Amino acid sequence: MALSIFAWNDDLVTGHATIDAQHQTLFKALGDFRQACSSGKGRETVDKTLTFMVNYTAEHFALEESLQTKFQYPDRVNHKQLHEAFKKTVQGLVEEMRAQGATITVFNKVNSTVGNWLVAHVTREDKKVAAHIRAAGG
DSSP states (O other), rough: OOOOTTTTTGGGGSOOOHHHHHHHHHHHHHHHHHHHHHTHHHHHHHHHHHHHHHHHHHHHHHHHHHHHHTOOOHHHHHHHHHHHHHHHHHHHHHHHHHHHHHHHHHHHHHHIIIIHHHHHIIIIIHHHHHHHHHTTOO
């Protein structure tokens, strides 16, 4: 598989070990899905990937939000809203997949929508959170 723009790399490291480990898990799931699609097994894995994203992001976001509260991150309300919007987006993909089936359109949306959001969110938002936590002694 060619290197994906959605593959984990040093540009995505926030500097918080737990957050980074969870991010790596999310990126691995997306990479595994992309690999399945490129090998013709996307139909078999799209529901599993979306279910994983729904469940794991809920766990991951809960951790991030608890850290933001603990360390009094000043933009935590906005950050939570970003998380909620992403959860709705993923849920929308789940509903689309269940209504239309495992189509190439759904595959592309999972790859691009989820991948683009994760990269943007980690690089723009989560790095700020991790920096705040470090500055606050966490």
